[in-house]
Amino acid sequence: MSFLEAEDIVVLNPIYAYHQLYSIFALYGDTFLVVSPWGLYMANASPSVIHQIATRRTDWVKPIEHYSVVEQFGPNVVTTEGSTWRDHRKVSSGSFNEKSNAVVWKESIRQAQQMVKAWGRQDGSDEDGSMWVNDVYPDAATTSLHIISRSGFGVKLLWPGEELEEGDEEGGYERFSSHEPKGEYTMTFKEKRLPFKRTKKVWEGYVNFNDYLHELLELKKSAIRDGQAEKDSLDLMSEIHTLQFLTSNIIPHESLLLTGSTIQVPLIEATNTHTPNSNTNTPNEGDPIFTTPDILGNAFIFLFAGHETTANSITFLLIFLALNLPSQRRLQSTLDTLLPSPHSNQNFSEEWPYPTLFNKLGNSYLGACVNEQLRLIASVTMIPKRSVGPQTFVLDDGRTARVPGNTFQHFCTPSVHRNPKHWPHKPRSLRNATAENDLDDFVPERWLQGSDANQQTIESAKGRDNESGHKKTIDELNNDSAMDIGSASLFNPPRGAFIPFSHGPRACLGRRFAMVELVAVIATIMKDYSVELDTRDFESTSPRERMGKEEKKEVYGQAQERAWTILEKELGGLVTLQCTGRKVPLKFCRRGRERFGEV
Numbered sequence: 001m002s003f004l005e006a007e008d009i010v011v012l013n014p015i016y017a018y019h020q021l022y023s024i025f026a027l028y029g030d031t032f033l034v035v036s037p038w039g040l041y042m043a044n045a046s047p048s049v050i051h052q053i054a055t056r057r058t059d060w061v062k063p064i065e066h067y068s069v070v071e072q073f074g075p076n077v078v079t080t081e082g083s084t085w086r087d088h089r090k091v092s093s094g095s096f097n098e099k100s101n102a103v104v105w106k107e108s109i110r111q112a113q114q115m116v117k118a119w120g121r122q123d124g125s126d127e128d129g130s131m132w133v134n135d136v137y138p139d140a141a142t143t144s145l146h147i148i149s150r151s152g153f154g155v156k157l158l159w160p161g162e163e164l165e166e167g168d169e170e171g172g173y174e175r176f177s178s179h180e181p182k183g184e185y186t187m188t189f190k191e192k193r194l195p196f197k198r199t200k201k202v203w204e205g206y207v208n209f210n211d212y213l214h215e216l217l218e219l220k221k222s223a224i225r226d227g228q229a230e231k232d233s234l235d236l237m238s239e240i241h242t243l244q245f246l247t248s249n250i251i252p253h254e255s256l257l258l259t260g261s262t263i264q265v266p267l268i269e270a271t272n273t274h275t276p277n278s279n280t281n282t283p284n285e286g287d288p289i290f291t292t293p294d295i296l297g298n299a300f301i302f303l304f305a306g307h308e309t310t311a312n313s314i315t316f317l318l319i320f321l322a323l324n325l326p327s328q329r330r331l332q333s334t335l336d337t338l339l340p341s342p343h344s345n346q347n348f349s350e351e352w353p354y355p356t357l358f359n360k361l362g363n364s365y366l367g368a369c370v371n372e373q374l375r376l377i378a379s380v381t382m383i384p385k386r387s388v389g390p391q392t393f394v395l396d397d398g399r400t401a402r403v404p405g406n407t408f409q410h411f412c413t414p415s416v417h418r419n420p421k422h423w424p425h426k427p428r429s430l431r432n433a434t435a436e437n438d439l440d441d442f443v444p445e446r447w448l449q450g451s452d453a454n455q456q457t458i459e460s461a462k463g464r465d466n467e468s469g470h471k472k473t474i475d476e477l478n479n480d481s482a483m484d485i486g487s488a489s490l491f492n493p494p495r496g497a498f499i500p501f502s503h504g505p506r507a508c509l510g511r512r513f514a515m516v517e518l519v520a521v522i523a524t525i526m527k528d529y530s531v532e533l534d535t536r537d538f539e540s541t542s543p544r545e546r547m548g549k550e551e552k553k554e555v556y557g558q559a560q561e562r563a564w565t566i567l568e569k570e571l572g573g574l575v576t577l578q579c580t581g582r583k584v585p586l587k588f589c590r591r592g593r594e595r596f597g598e599v
Contacts, residue, residue, distance in 0.1 A: 009034075011043065017412035018381045018577060019569075021440065025415050030396055033403070042409035045416040047496035052393045053385055053409065054496065054504030060385040062506060063408065069575070070304060072206065073213060074297025077509065078305065085506075091290065092298055093509055095152075098355060101516045104151045105354035108520035111143045111150075114159045116525060119588060121161065129590050132534060135583040140314040144307035145190065147517055149176075152302055153216065157190055176212065185211065213296045302510075308576055309379040310514045314521055317373040319567070319584045320442040322531045323560055325599060327369065327444055332591065334365040335527045352523075354516075361519050363489045368447035370518050371490065374500040375417045376442060377567070379576040383411040383502050396421075413499055422497045431564070440568070447490045530594045533559035534585035549598060556599045 010016045010024060011034055022045065025032070030046035044050055053060045067079040077088040118139060119131040133139070142159070149155040155176040156164065164177055175182040176189040187208045321328040338360050340351045361367065389405040417423075418439040424446040429435035501508035508514070525531075538558040539547075547555070563584045572580040589595075 011041065015381050015572070015577070017043075017410070017414045018571060020415070022415050022418040022420070025412075025419070030419065030421075031401070040403060040407045042403065042407055043412055043415075044409055045412050045419050046396050047416060047419070047422055047494045048396055049393055049496070050411050050416060050499065050503060051496035054411070054502070054506070056391075057505050059388055059391050060409075061388055063384050063386045066384060070301055071297060073210060073300040074291070074293025074295070076294070076297035076301040078301050079297070087290075088294070088298065089509070092302075096509055096513060100151070101358075101512060102354045104147065104513055104516045105352075105358060105520050107147050107151045108517045109352065109524050111146045112521040112524035114146075114162065115139050115143045115521075116529065116588070118159050118161075128593055130593065131588040132585070133588065134534075134585045135579070136318055136586060137311060137315045137579065137583075140318075141307060141311035142190075143314070143521065144311040144517065145303070147310075148303055148306035149189075151513075152306060153299070155189070155216070176216065209300075210296075213299055214292075216299070217292065217295060305508075306510055306513070310517050312377070312379045312576055312578060313370075313373060313514070313518055315579075316377045316567075317369065317518070317522060318525070318531050318586060319563060320373055320376070321369070321526070322533045322584075322586055323563055324442050325532070325596065327442065328526070328530065331365055331369055331444075332526055332530070335361075335523060338364060339523065339527055352520075358516060358519060361523055362515070365444060365448070366519060366523060367490055368444035370515065370522070371447050371498075372442055372444045375423075375498065376414075376440075377571070377577060378413045378417065378500040380500075380502075381413050381577055383413065383499065385409050385411070411499055411503070416497055416499065419497065422494050424491060431560075449489060449491050525588075528591060529588050530591050530597075532556075532587045532589070532594060532596055533563055534587050535559045535596075537562075552596055553599050556596050 010020055013019060016024070025043070025045040028043075031042065031044050031049050034041040034043070044053070061081050064079050064081050070076070071079040075084065075088070077085065077092045080088050116131075119133055120129070122131070146157045146159075149157050158164070158177055158179060160179070164174065175185070178188060181188055185208055186204060189209075189212050321331065338357070386409070387403055387405055387407040390402060391405075391407070392400055392402045395401050420437055420439060423439055425437040425439050426443075427437060429438045429441055431441060496503055501511035501514070533556065535555045535558070538555045540551075566579060566582050566584055570579070570581045571577050587595075
């Protein structure tokens with residue numbers, strides 16, 4: 001008998017799905033068990049099994065003990081289970097609607113413009129307007145944080161050199177927008193979005209951020225009492241207080257019973273006929289009671305999850321477009337066709353109306369690019385569930401499997417996103433001669449229905465799942481884990497095959513928020529700019545103007561090889577997948593001024 005050393009057991013790596021992709025499942029099957037002294041572990045890259053488990057919410061639960069790191073300020077929709085989770089989701093979901101998405105769309109366009117301006121002001125920009133960006137992620141994170149802060153909380157955060165405009169100081173939020181700490185604070189609101197960057201800053205960050213959240217909550221409560229509605233904001237924090245008073249004849253500030261630190265919130269669905277007790281202004285029996293920690297916990301998770309994951313997607317999509325210049329040119333051609341031009345006053349949000357334009361873009365090659373990025377690098381690589389008592393499910397070959405209670409399992413996102421049984425693909429990779437298919441490549445065309453090269457695989461996928469491949473309605477898409485941008489013309493994978501926002505009842509509440517932001521930011525940048533890899537590390541001393549086509553091709557190929565190595569072997573992260581080591585440097589330039597346009 002032989003024993004494997006710990007380093008030989010790949011599933012011990014907490015992000016093994018990112019390193020193994022589909023290869024381990026090709027060896028052991030799309031669903032396999034690992035037996036250990038600590039219990040059973042099940043790995044999943046089967047869309048069918050993922051769908052069964054994800055939709056049986058009471059049979060397979062979230063192991064919430066693993067999420068305590070994001071419960072610093074209180075329980076929230078991510079860290080709870082059972083009836084408590086239902087209450088949190090009921091409260092939180094009311095803010096995510098099409099009216100709110102229009103706010104996100106407008107703010108995303110504005111923030112993308114500000115990010116480009118910030119690149120133009122930094123050291124190293126060329127006289128011709130070219131902008132060298134060593135690491136896109138910090139600026140993408142700033143952009144996403146500004147979007148969720150403004151759209152979700154009514155707080156306008158500023159880029160360096162930007163000042164508050166007339167009317168921005170209304171409501172008492174100017175301390176949150178300041179470039180410098182105000183009053184008793186030792187850090188700005190922006191600095192403490194992640195209060196665990198360095199050990200010595202943990203406590204300071206926690207105390208400051210906690211104080212900011214409490215101050216923000218008091219401002220929201222005061223505004224509700226005074227009957228003041230937020231302007232240009234979906235206002236997630238206030239929504240927790242005033243959610244769905246549509247059937248009540250009580251004005252919002254009278255329907256809150258404030259007792260100490262407890263805020264009792266009557267959650268009245270629009271379709272219900274019951275109302276709070278009009279004599280006492282108290283909630284009906286059975287209505288959830290939300291405490292201050294509940295509100296602050298959800299506010300934190302909205303800020304945290306609402307910016308880091310989307311910032312990753314913005315970063316990786318820009319890198320993929322730089323890696324694949326033909327795809328970038330096709331995207332820009334699509335934008336030229338769909339977007340109004342010229343921008344006489346640069347007021348994109350007025351010229352680009354939501355939702356008409358968003359739905360057009362989502363149905364287009366831009367939607368395909370966004371989906372392809374999410375397929376290749378989803379922010380969360382492993383989605384855990386744990387069985388409650390013995391459970392059965394049907395395997396892909398039709399057999400019924402049974403596992404005991406307390407079986408721990410993962411949906412392996414990078415693996416199921418590359419399962420060749422369920423994804424359109426070509427038989428070989430354009431950049432890896434040894435690969436069996438192109439599922440590790442950035443190929444937005446695989447999402448375009450009607451593509452001759454992909455149609456055979458699409459048809460075979462239809463045969464495995466009678467709901468895949470057909471043109472779904474917007475309502476169906478909103479309930480799926482598919483791209484969720486209202487597209488009825490892009491390829492719809494089998495249920496459970498595309499899970500960048502998880503799947504089933506516990507799928508991400510803000511998935512459409514994220515898609516609106518992604519589409520708006522990328523469209524705003526790529527309409528007027530091109531992005532290329534920074535090749536300066538590979539260039540000779542000869543002037544670039546003298547580089548011939550073959551030399552340019554060689555230089556750019558070296559930059560591509562470096563970028564792919566970083567993306568495929570060097571990503572990591574505590575919560576989400578990021579470039580934690582080497583970065584992929586990029587260059588942005590005005591369209592028509594590309595250095596490698598013919599490569």
